[in-house]
Amino acid sequence: MPRLAPLILTALTCASLLVGCADNTTSSTAADSKNLAHIKIPEKVKANTSITVGAPDTQVALKLSGQIDKLPFKVKWANISGGPQCTEAFRAHSLDLCSAAEIPSIHAHWTGLDTKLVATEFRKDPLKHPVYELGIAPGADVDTLADLRGKKIAYSPGQAQGALVLRILAKAGLTKNDVHLVELPSTGDVYPTALGSRQVDVAPLGSVNIKRYPAKYGKDGGKTIQHGLRDDPAHLWAPTASVSDPQKAAAVREFIKFWARSEVWIDQHPEQWIDGYYVKDQGLTRADGEYLVKQNGHPDIPADWTAAIARQQKTVDLLAKETGQKKFDAGILFDRRYESVAADAVAEAGQPR
Incomplete structure (x- = not known):
């Protein structure tokens, strides 16, 4: 490895602590990947049910759209998202749901952490955006x-x-x-x-x-x-233990509905999103916010995960080949009880997907 500047060495050390801690506290064998298809999700969630969610951008979107107080259960917001942070919180049993891309769930499986993808989003015209x-x-x-x-x-x-x-x-x-x-x-x-x-x-x-x-x-x-490949998968991700609990599973289902509608709200209210999120919450300039809104394109929330699972399988197969891990069926990472929840919520609200 080439000699690294102090800033990069510091960052590398921090990342190693995050990833290394996760890897060293778990078995090197793959997760059992519990099948949840037979567990029925209750039709209603009890008002006193509580889940901890790491999706800071969704929290802001729900505030800006006036929907956050309409959640029919209790949400504890955690200011974390992404693979390393969410993985650590999952292992500590301190997080029920988070936003992440496709790779963390694959990595978690190979390091013995059983998790499920419960919502899926892509970008329309992904090669352009x-x-x-x-x-x-x-x-x-x-x-x-x-x-x-x-x-x-x-x-x-x-x-x-x-x-x-x-x-x-x-x-x-x-x-x-x-x-x-x-x-x-x-x-x-x-x-x-x-x-x-x-x-x-x-x-x-x-x-x-x-x-x-x-x-x-x-x-x-x-x-x-440009690299010319699709790189747009985004998910809501949960520990299998959380969505195995009937009431938490019901809360996750309801949260997915709010999340999906908030993603479309962001797309339809770019000025409010630039001002409320990029500028006031993230501390970016307005020019940066305008650039990101244009760069992000429009959301694509599928009602059928078949294509998403097929793309995930290709990623699993490639990573297994290049890293020496064992191939597995990518379908086990998806909790298909939630497959159409997000798309249905958008449709019911009269919003285009």
Whole structure:
């Protein structure tokens, strides 16, 4: 591994603590993946039922749309989201539901944590509105995916960015042995800093970093290129233990309805979302918020998960091949009792999906 700047070393240490703690406290065998199809979810949720949810953006959306006080049960909000944080909270039995991409549930299965995906969302026109672009360091001489051979690529195992790197290599006809993977967490400005200081040649950039990186390093030759792959899966994710409990399962179902409608509300109220979330909650500039609204495109909430599971299976198979893990049926990660809940809620509210 190349010598790392202090900022990156600090970030790498923090990420290692998060991921390492999870891996070291569980069995190396895969999770049992309990089948919940036979467990009936009650038609109504009791008002005193409580679930802890890590979905900060949904919390803001429900406040802005005036829906948060209409939840028919108790919600304790946790200011966390994403794979590493949610995984740790799941293991500590302190979280019932969170927002995450596709990879954390796969990684959890391989490290013995039984979880379920209970809601699924994509982006309409996903190739036009990708979640990530490849940041290219000044002087790296990368213009196409074929140029990745022999390059130093930032890699975050167990997260969406890490799996995307492997998928991009496969598309280019390469394997991880054809490049130099540099393990770095994808948090904050770690990837842009590593690119700008030329400690890595390539890194997947998301959110405002897609805009900020070339603005800051473009004069030196820094740029981004498209990878041409779908990278848009987003989920609500739960420990199997939580959705095995009938009342919590009912609360999760009702929460999914509010979540789905809030996703469409965000799409239909961009000005309120920019001001209330990106500017006031996230501390971004209005220009950054406007960019992100345009970058994010429109939500696609499917009523049928068949295609989503098939895409997840391809990811499982690729990761198993590249990491030495055992293949498994991706369908076990999805709790199909909830399959049409989100789409039905949107339809009932008269909102387009």
